[in-house]
Amino acid sequence: PSDGEYGKLGWTNYVGARLSGLQPRTSRPGDPEPINPRTAGRDAKRFEEFYAAYRPVETYQWRLAKSDTALAIPPATASWAWECTSPIGYKDQEIKRDVANFHAALKGVNVVEAFLPVAAPESARGVRLNRYYASDDAYLAAIADALRTEYRAIVDAGFLIQLDDAFLAHEYDRLLITRSGAEIHKEFAAYIDMLNYALRDIPEDKVRYHVCWGSWNGPHTSDVPLR
Numbered sequence: 442p443s444d445g446e447y448g449k450l451g452w453t454n455y456v457g458a459r460l461s462g463l464q465p466r467t468s469r470p471g472d473p474e475p476i477n478p479r480t481a482g483r484d485a486k487r488f489e490e491f492y493a494a495y496r497p498v499e500t501y502q503w504r505l506a507k508s509d510t511a512l513a514i515p516p517a518t519a520s521w522a523w524e525c526t527s528p529i530g531y532k533d534q535e536i537k538r539d540v541a542n543f544h545a546a547l548k549g550v551n552v553v554e555a556f557l558p559v560a561a562p563e564s565a566r567g568v569r570l571n572r573y574y575a576s577d578d579a580y581l582a583a584i585a586d587a588l589r590t591e592y593r594a595i596v597d598a599g600f601l602i603q604l605d606d607a608f609l610a611h612e613y614d615r616l617l618i619t620r621s622g623a624e625i626h627k628e629f630a631a632y633i634d635m636l637n638y639a640l641r642d643i644p645e646d647k648v649r650y651h652v653c654w655g656s657w658n659g660p661h662t663s664d665v666p667l668r
Contacts, residue, residue, distance in 0.1 A: 443556050443603065444546070448539040452605065453560045453567055457523050459533040460587050466524040466570060482614035483663040491660060524570040529583035531590040540598040556601035556649060559591055562639050563632040564608035578631070585639035592639060596647045603649040604636065610652055613665040 449455035457463050485492050539557060547555055562585040574580040595602045609629055616625050640648060 442547075442552055443558055444539060444543045446558055448535060448542065453564055453608075456560060456565045456584075456588070459531065459535060459591070460529055460565075460584070461532040462525050462527045462529040462573065462583075463523045463569065464526050466522050472570070482611070483618060484614070484660045486618070487662065488660045495659065525573050525580060527573055529580075529587050531587040536591045536594045540594060540600070543600070544598070554601050556603045557595045558603040558605050558651070559588065559595070561604040561606035561608075561650075562588055562635050564606050567608055581632070581635050582638070585635050589639050589641075592643060596643055601647055601649055602643070603651055604640075605651045605653070606636070607651075607653040610665050614663050617663075 446452070450458060543555065543557060562581055565588060566581055566584050571577055571580040574583060592602050592604075609632065613625055613629070
């Protein structure tokens with residue numbers, strides 16, 4: 442079992458509260474256009490009529506949830522709504538609350554390999570703009586160092602850690618529009634190196650790695666193959 446991620450403000454958006462250095466984004470001249478990973482891939486071009494009809498539905502769903510502060514930012518743009526403006530660090534100790542709540546829930550229950558899910562470094566970065574670090578590699582390394590605090594706390598508490606890395610699957614489809622598979626594989630290999638850097642000294646048998654496909658309502662003819 443897991444805790445269902447009830448202690449988090451959304452799948453990757455929770456890092457905006459737990460990491461220092463991230464601020465609500467302000468638009469500046471020359472900024473790239475916001476990216477919605479769910480509608481930026483090849484299927485969005487193949488099925489334009491579907492997405493033209495679906496976007497108003499998605500907007501309506503967001504408005505229904507708008508009274509919930511955890512969903513105050515539209516899901517399609519939430520990751521884009523943050524930017525890095527100062528050094529990244531782990532400022533929040535909510536992971537301690539998550540661990541304590543999970544221990545309490547499991548008291549007196551016979552379970553095997555309980556786990557807590559967290560965002561992997563690349564998915565935590567998402568499409569959040571870097572306005573502070575000299576390079577995107579340095580930015581990602583800082584996120585990996587900060588999130589290691591969370592990873593270590595979970596393992597030290599006796600739980601397995603599940604690293605959720607759905608952003609890789611999203612980005613692969615989007616980037617194939619303008620880049621070759623070989624180029625993308627090379628870039629993603631560097632992301633995996635950073636993931637291993639964040640997991641240094643954490644035993645492999647304490648780690649689960651999760652990549653999800655197609656977590657939105659839409660056509661899925663171009664999802665990255667499992668192999």
